[in-house]
Amino acid sequence: MLESRSHSSTLIVLLIILSVILGCYLFRSDIKLGHIWQKISRFAVGQEIRFNTAQFQEIQTEHFKIKYTNTDDDYVKMIADSAELAYSQVSNKMNTDGKKKTTMVVYPDSRSLAQCFGWDKNEKALGVYWAGTIRILSPHEWLKQAYNEEEFQTDGPLVHEYVHLIVDDMTGGNYNRWWTEGVAQYIEKQITGFEFEDPQDISAGQLYTFRELDKNFDELDQQISYWESRQAVEFIASQYGEEKIYTVMDHLAQGDTLNQAIEKATGTDFNNFAYQCYQYMEKH
Ligand SMILES: [Zn+2]
Numbered sequence: 001m002l003e004s005r006s007h008s009s010t011l012i013v014l015l016i017i018l019s020v021i022l023g024c025y026l027f028r029s030d031i032k033l034g035h036i037w038q039k040i041s042r043f044a045v046g047q048e049i050r051f052n053t054a055q056f057q058e059i060q061t062e063h064f065k066i067k068y069t070n071t072d073d074d075y076v077k078m079i080a081d082s083a084e085l086a087y088s089q090v091s092n093k094m095n096t097d098g099k100k101k102t103t104m105v106v107y108p109d110s111r112s113l114a115q116c117f118g119w120d121k122n123e124k125a126l127g128v129y130w131a132g133t134i135r136i137l138s139p140h141e142w143l144k145q146a147y148n149e150e151e152f153q154t155d156g157p158l159v160h161e162y163v164h165l166i167v168d169d170m171t172g173g174n175y176n177r178w179w180t181e182g183v184a185q186y187i188e189k190q191i192t193g194f195e196f197e198d199p200q201d202i203s204a205g206q207l208y209t210f211r212e213l214d215k216n217f218d219e220l221d222q223q224i225s226y227w228e229s230r231q232a233v234e235f236i237a238s239q240y241g242e243e244k245i246y247t248v249m250d251h252l253a254q255g256d257t258l259n260q261a262i263e264k265a266t267g268t269d270f271n272n273f274a275y276q277c278y279q280y281m282e283k284h
Contacts, residue, residue, distance in 0.1 A: 034255065038131075038173030045131035046103065052116065053105055063087045065101050071108035072138050078149050079106060079139065086158035089191045094166050094246075102165060104134045113137050127157025129164035136161070153192065160188045171252035177217040178210075179258055182229035183245060186237065195230070199223045207281060210274055214258070228281065235280045240266050 049067070056067040059076060064083045068076050083104060091097055107113035110124060113135060117128065127136040139152050153159075163184040167175055189195045199221075208220055208228060217225055236244050244265045251261035259270045266273055 034174040035172040038168070041173075042132035045133055049103055049105060049133055056105070060101065063098065063101055064104050066104045066106065068106040068138075069108045071140055072106050074147070075139050076106070078147065078152060079104075079136075082149065082153050082156065082158055083162075085153060086162045090159060090162045090166060090187065093187055093191060094163070094170075096166055096169070098166070098169065102132070102134060102162075104136065106136055106138055108138050109141055110137060125157075127161045129161045129168070132165065132168070134158075134161045134165065154194055155192075159191050160184045160194075163187045167249065170246070170249040174252045174255060175249075176214050176258045178213040178225065178229040178232070179248075179252075181217075181226055182231075182233035185226065185230040186233040186245070189230070196223065196226055199227050202227075207278060210259075231281045231284060232277050234284075235277045236262070236266065239276070239280070 053067045056069055058065060058067050059080060061080045061084050066076065066080055066083065072079065113125065116135065126142060127134065136157050139156065143151055145151060164180050167180045167183050185195065202224060206224065208225060212220065213225060213228065233245060247265035248261045251264050252258065256264065262273055263270050
């Protein structure tokens with residue numbers, strides 16, 4: 001108890017120091033506030049992981065620092081190899097070459113993964129990206145066939161979560177939930193072939209508007225909101241060219257809103273873009 005209290009106070013002091021340094025820096029430069037917030041949250045979450053996984057074991061690969069428990073002693077090599085594979089596949093596809101090591105935490109069960117986010121313990125997720133870090137559920141918990149590396153690489157969360165990290169990096173943290181979910185699924189489908197099941201018999205009236213996707217992504221029907229997110233990104237790629245996905249992210253990095261970034265990248269008024277995009281969704 002005492003230990004965790006002293007950890008929290010150390011964290012608060014470090015955060016204050018960091019904020020002051022960054023605050024001074026801000027006055028002398030035109031660094032975007034979003035970039036600063038991204039740095040602070042990554043730092044804070046990095047510290048939180050360091051404290052909360054102090055009892056975990058750790059291995060390092062060229063691009064990852066992987067923390068895991070005894071449950072995954074037999075799986076950690078497979079996880080490490082698959083993480084490096086996901087790194088090279090996503091880096092090739094998105095034309096990036098991140099030099100910094102990414103921290104990945106492997107939780108032994110859904111309950112402990114959910115706990116670290118304060119979620120309902122019944123929440124089922126195979127992976128989560130948050131502030132520069134990737135957290136995954138032990139493959140031991142969900143693989144249909146034990147130790148099946150191919151199943152882990154195709155149906156597992158590594159490519160998807162790593163794309164979230166690249167979107168965060170490319171945009172300086174300035175993005176909407178639907179955008180990052182759309183890009184992650186779009187790239188994942190190309191690399192692994194994986195796609196979430198399409199929602200059944202969806203009619204045009206049941207589709208969410210972009211405003212709804214922007215505002216309450218997590219409260220919406222996840223099957224529909226994820227499907228729409230992927231469709232919107234696919235629409236940009238097929239109608240305007242895949243490179244426009246990256247142009248949108250360049251504009252986001254400059255501080256534009258997502259709607260402004262899409263307008264600039266596609267050269268289309270956003271309402272017109274949305275109209276065409278929903279027509280595209282109705283056909284798919
Ligand atoms: Zn995702």
